[in-house]
Amino acid sequence: MIVLEQLTKRFPAPDGGDPVTALDGVDLHVRRGSIHGIVGRSGAGKSTLIRCLTGLERPTSGRVEIDGVDIARLDGAALRQARRRIGMVFQHANLLDSRTAAQNIAHPLEIAKADPAHRRQRVAELVDLVGLTGREHNHPAQLSGGQIQRVGIARGLAAEPQVLLCDEPTSALDPSTTRQILDLIRDLRDRLGITVVIITHEMSVVREICDDVTLLVDGRVAQSGSLLEAASDPTKPLAAELIPLPPAPTGIDAVAVDCDYGRSTRVHSAQDIVDIAGTYDAEATIVAGTIETISGVQVGRVQITLRNRDHTAISRPGLERFLDELREADVVATEVTR
Ligand SMILES: Nc1ncnc2c1ncn2[C@@H]1O[C@H](COP(=O)(O)OP(=O)(O)O)[C@@H](O)[C@H]1O
Numbered sequence: 001m002i003v004l005e006q007l008t009k010r011f012p013a014p015d016g017g018d019p020v021t022a023l024d025g026v027d028l029h030v031r032r033g034s035i036h037g038i039v040g041r042s043g044a045g046k047s048t049l050i051r052c053l054t055g056l057e058r059p060t061s062g063r064v065e066i067d068g069v070d071i072a073r074l075d076g077a078a079l080r081q082a083r084r085r086i087g088m089v090f091q092h093a094n095l096l097d098s099r100t101a102a103q104n105i106a107h108p109l110e111i112a113k114a115d116p117a118h119r120r121q122r123v124a125e126l127v128d129l130v131g132l133t134g135r136e137h138n139h140p141a142q143l144s145g146g147q148i149q150r151v152g153i154a155r156g157l158a159a160e161p162q163v164l165l166c167d168e169p170t171s172a173l174d175p176s177t178t179r180q181i182l183d184l185i186r187d188l189r190d191r192l193g194i195t196v197v198i199i200t201h202e203m204s205v206v207r208e209i210c211d212d213v214t215l216l217v218d219g220r221v222a223q224s225g226s227l228l229e230a231a232s233d234p235t236k237p238l239a240a241e242l243i244p245l246p247p248a249p250t251g252i253d254a255v256a257v258d259c260d261y262g263r264s265t266r267v268h269s270a271q272d273i274v275d276i277a278g279t280y281d282a283e284a285t286i287v288a289g290t291i292e293t294i295s296g297v298q299v300g301r302v303q304i305t306l307r308n309r310d311h312t313a314i315s316r317p318g319l320e321r322f323l324d325e326l327r328e329a330d331v332v333a334t335e336v337t338r
């Protein structure tokens with residue numbers, strides 16, 4: 001659906017020095033109908049990537065293919081037409097204050113010179129689609145933050161785009177409104193079959209709605225894959241952000257072990273680890289952890305403490321055998337040294 005190939009964007013330095021490389025050979029594949037998150041620190045190149053996708057920014061080199069068309073090579077009317085198939089949603093919807101919700105949604109259709117009958121029908125559809133029925137004649141000052149973002153989403157969808165690009169769509173919203181807007185975006189993807197790219201700095205957004213996730217670091221792809229892969233591979237940077245291990249409790253007089261079991265074919269829950277300990281006559285206690293269910297699979301990073309059933313300290317060989325068994329089951333098990 002969206003394919004970036006060796007996308008590079010350099011900006012001339014303001015002081016005439018070395019150019020700034022905002023994107024450096026980015027390869028990316030966004031599956032049709034997926035919700036793809038792009039994460040990375042400030043300055044990583046996320047906005048530049050989105051601007052290249054919309055054709056607002058021309059790459060220094062590389063391809064930006066949407067539905068088989070390299071938009072980096074289009075000009076004039078062809079570029080305008082390609083851009084109509086791409087909807088944008090921003091952190092702040094920046095609605096026109098003097099217009100009602102419905103009139104704001106109609107705005108892109110007026111610019112595209114859609115005929116008035118079609119425009120009215122399309123606006124009515126969009127109002128219904130984003131759940132604004134009853135509010136369509138309100139002005140922005142009479143709408144909540146969540147309703148304003150619904151108008152922004154409806155406006156982004158007005159021209160029936162196949163791709164919706166969202167730049168920090170929920171960063172200005174409170175947690176419960178964020179959840180409603182994310183539910184709406186997922187629902188729109190399901191109903192319309194659109195492909196969604198979502199830029200965010202919030203890992204909770206990625207956990208909640210993304211199918212795939214890409215981490216940009218200094219203009220390069222540091223990690224890219226399905227959410228489940230990303231969450232369950234503790235050797236790569238995203239796992240610790242998606243499934244953070246809480247700080248280890250102190251003062252427990254037992255051996256502590258960190259366990260990551262997202263990739264295991266045998267350990268499917270923290271309880272399974274407790275059960276394995278039982279087969280060694282040991283007692284495992286879960287003392288800290290983050291557990292998420294991603295694509296129907298439980299991914300956990302938990303810390304356990306281990307001792308003998310009679311509460312005496314576990315022997316070194318006993319501990320080693322337990323760790324070996326966990327590792328054979330593809331659990332990443334690391335003894336915590338204090
Ligand atoms: N128009 C521009 N001119 C010069 N440098 C730019 C321009 N746009 C972005 N940059 C630089 O490119 C890098 C990536 O910026 P940006 O894409 O905005 O990152 P992000 O959105 O991840 O914070 C930064 O170093 C930024 O200063």
Ligand SMILES: [Mg+2]
Nearest residue numbers: 043046047048
């Ligand atoms: Mg940005």
